[in-house]
Structure formats: structure tokens, C-alpha cells
Amino acid sequence: MTVTTAKWTIEDYHHMIAAGILSGRQVELLNGEIIDRVPEEEYHAYSSDEAGEYLIYLLGDRAKIRQAKPITLPQSSSEPEPDIAVVQRLGRDYRQHHPYPENIFWLIEYSNSSLNKDLEVKSKIYAAANISEYWVINLQTAQLIVFRVPTAEGYQSQSTLTQGEINPLAFPDVAVSIKRLIGD
Template identity: 50%
Template structure:
């Protein structure tokens, strides 16, 4: 007997959410599989919240900083990144979550999920065309930056512990790495 599993589409996933199938469990859809999300510890919650506030101050009305909200990707994925910096499309987001063309960059804070964020999620985001992806490694107090997307692969991978970084989409904005760590 061959064992196979059901591959979810975004439409079926939304129908299951609407029907209450997940009993308000924190889940996300990654490449057609429903994944139970890890609970947040204090460090993760603190850094996520502080970083979101910092980015909101820096970017003001130039971008929307979405904190732990879903994005919709074409590879049957609807992950919930810790922070998504997206185009400020207002009520358009009543119709759909941000698509890859709406996203400037994504940030994940990783402690227990470090391996998944640096492998699985990085591959999913690259395949979907996310131009820039940051992983704040809370274990080692470092920022991993993935950018320069080429054929579903990030050509540039940086690991920083101090200094400043400039997001690709906002060359006039300087972000202090110390504020993220």
C-alpha cells in the first residue's frame, strides 16, 4: 500500500478556515501542507514587537508594516511571517492578503524555528519571488539577509551582527542592526 497525503490549495485552505476546521489553532500553509506554528516565547515576542514599532517609525506612510499576518504566495503557500513590509494598499487587503508583488521584504525572528526559517521558508520565499528576506537569529544575535533573487535562489547571503543595513526597495532608509537584535 502506498501512503500519500492531501495537497491543499489556497482555496481549500481558506474554505477550511471559514468552516472552523482548525479550531483557532495557529497554522500556516507551506507548499500545500498545513503546518502547526510554534508558540512564541518572550524573547521572540519582544523582538518582533519592538522591530515592528521601529520600522513603522522609519517607514511612516511609505510602507505598511504587517505584524504576524498572512501573505499569499503562488506556490500553494500562505505563510505568516513575523513581519511583512508591504505596499500600503489600504482596503485592497480586505480582498486578499499581500501577494509577492505587494511585498518589499519579509522578516522572521528565529529561535526554535531557525532551521526551518533558514531552509524551508527561505526556499518558499525565493520560489515565490520575494525580493528580500531577513532572518533575525535570536540564538546567536545575528541578522541573516537574503537578496538578489535569481531563478528562485538568493545570490547574496549576508550575516551581520552590528552596523546598518539598507533595504533594497528603500535606498534612503538606514536600519540599525542593533535595533533588530
């Protein structure tokens, strides 16, 4: 006997949200599957919130910083909620849709207990969506893991940093302090 898992579309997922089926549940849609999100611990919440404020200061009007809000990746039937999405400023357009891949400069996830999902599952989803840059803050080791050069199979470049500064691909003139991102 073959077991088949039902895959959900983004439209199905939105209907479930609108109908209240997922009310009170912390979930996200990844590759057509509804996945529970781990609640944020204090260190995770503090670090991602501080980093969001820091990026708002650094980027000003050049980008919108969305914290723990959905993005829509139609080609993979995914609607993840990254801790930080650095996106184009489209104003009221976001009343009609979450940011699409072409609206995203880069994404950041803060990881502790969700590290495997963020490094393995989400990195492949983001690369397949052609998101040029994806950062994972490993809260266990105080490291920034940088993914670049997306392909359909995953990112071709991965580096790990613990100090200094990094210049995002979308804003090469902006120096981001790794210490400030990690929350030290």
C-alpha cells in the same frame, strides 16, 4: 506501497478556516501542507514587536508594516505568516486579499526553535515567489541573516550581520539599525 501526502490549495485552506476546522490552531500553509507554528516565547514576541514599531517610525507612509499576518504566495500554495511583512500601502484592498508577492517589499522572521524552517523551507518559498529580500533574525546568536537575489531554486546571496546598519533594497535611503532589529 507508495504513500502520498495530500496537498492543499490556498482555496482549500481558506475553506477550512471559514468552516472553523482550524479554529484554535496556530498553523500556516507552506507548499500545500498545513504546518503547526511554534508559539512565540517572550524574547521573540518582544523583539519582533519592537522591530515592527521601529520600522513604522523609519518608513512612515512609505510602507505598511504587517506583524504576524498572512501573505499569499499562489505559485507555491503557501500562506505563511511572517513576523514582519513590509508591504505596499493598498488600504482597503487588503480586505479582499492578503499581500501577494508583488505587494511585498521584504519579509522578516524572528527565529529560535523555528530556525531550520525559516532558513531552509521559508527561504526557498520566498525566493521562488520572487520576494527580493528576506531577513531572518537568529535569536540564538543575535545575528541578522540577509537573503537577496531570488531565483526559483533559492536566494543567490546570503550574508550574516551582527552590528551596524543595513539599507533595504526597496528603500536604499533608509538605514536600519541591526541592534534595534535584534532587540538588544
